[in-house]
Amino acid sequence: MPKHVGEGSGSTDAALDSVFHALSDPTRRQVVERLGQGPATTSDLARPFDMALPSFTQHLHVLERSGLVTSEKKGRVRTYRLATQPLERVDTWLAVQRARWTRRLDQLDALLYDLKEQQR
Amino acid sequence: MPKHVGEGSGSTDAALDSVFHALSDPTRRQVVERLGQGPATTSDLARPFDMALPSFTQHLHVLERSGLVTSEKKGRVRTYRLATQPLERVDTWLAVQRARWTRRLDQLDALLYDLKEQQR
DNA sequence: GGGATAGTTAGGCACATGCCTAAGCATGTG
DNA sequence: CACATGCTTAGGCATGTGCCTAACTATCCC
Numbered sequence: 001m002p003k004h005v006g007e008g009s010g011s012t013d014a015a016l017d018s019v020f021h022a023l024s025d026p027t028r029r030q031v032v033e034r035l036g037q038g039p040a041t042t043s044d045l046a047r048p049f050d051m052a053l054p055s056f057t058q059h060l061h062v063l064e065r066s067g068l069v070t071s072e073k074k075g076r077v078r079t080y081r082l083a084t085q086p087l088e089r090v091d092t093w094l095a096v097q098r099a100r101w102t103r104r105l106d107q108l109d110a111l112l113y114d115l116k117e118q119q120r
Numbered sequence: 121m122p123k124h125v126g127e128g129s130g131s132t133d134a135a136l137d138s139v140f141h142a143l144s145d146p147t148r149r150q151v152v153e154r155l156g157q158g159p160a161t162t163s164d165l166a167r168p169f170d171m172a173l174p175s176f177t178q179h180l181h182v183l184e185r186s187g188l189v190t191s192e193k194k195g196r197v198r199t200y201r202l203a204t205q206p207l208e209r210v211d212t213w214l215a216v217q218r219a220r221w222t223r224r225l226d227q228l229d230a231l232l233y234d235l236k237e238q239q240r
Numbered sequence: 241g242g243g244a245t246a247g248t249t250a251g252g253c254a255c256a257t258g259c260c261t262a263a264g265c266a267t268g269t270g
Numbered sequence: 271c272a273c274a275t276g277c278t279t280a281g282g283c284a285t286g287t288g289c290c291t292a293a294c295t296a297t298c299c300c
């Protein structure tokens with residue numbers, strides 16, 4: 001069982017696992033992009049793709065299981081919506097990484113400055 | 121062959137595929153977090169994980185193929201460094217999504233405002 | 241030069257993934 | 271009521287993934 005080496009529980013968060021996994025496929029990323037423009041039905045979402053409907057629906061299932069989208073069925077039509085919280089979680093994780101390497105660069109900068117001062 | 125539905129080529133970018141895939145695993149995310157604190161050798165990186173070394177090295181290969189890390193061998197020691205550009209690409213993709221759903225919410229806001237004005 | 245250290249390569253296994261077709265179900269329409 | 275539409279479920283297949291052990295190679299050190 002791996003032990004935590006980073007900050008917080010985010011890095012081992014199963015939710016981040018599934019969100020990154022969901023976004024690792026171009027079809028699913030394009031679905032997320034489309035839903036950013038507003039809700040859409042299964043047929044609407046599937047239309048641009050040259051893929052069998054059951055294959056495409058599997059991608060929607062992956063997105064829903066990861067929490068990136070939610071769906072609601074009315075009659076025979078299922079409508080999907082983007083759920084932004086998982087994307088915000090990815091954003092938070094990235095911000096923590098950026099702060100980390102930026103801090104390191106700042107420290108390197110300060111070190112170089114000190115070395116230059118000593119050489120005067 | 122899926123046709124583009126989103127903006128730009130980013131969503132179908134194979135590089136984004138592999139970056140998101142690399143980050144979909146908790147072990148690899150922890151490696152990225154550790155490298156944010158500075159370069160480290162294979163042994164350094166592997167130490168916190170209860171995993172056979174060849175298994176762990178495969179994770180490093182996935183990270184390197186995705187471009188998230190680079191490595192350099194000196195003697196028998198291989199040192200890894202974080203390469204931040206792929207994380208910036210993820211950040212860019214997220215920013216585009218956020219702008220998209222924020223724009224949609226702004227439009228919805230404006231619409232509601234207009235409807236309320238009409239009811240006066 | 242032999243042993244230790246750091247890492248690599250090869251092959252295997254169980255399971256996951258991403259596509260397919262076929263068949264079926266629920267709802268809507270003329 | 272028969273047909274159309276929207277979607278679901280089931281099963282299959284080829285490939286990929288994430289772990290393992292065993293054996294090996296390259297480098298370092300006493």
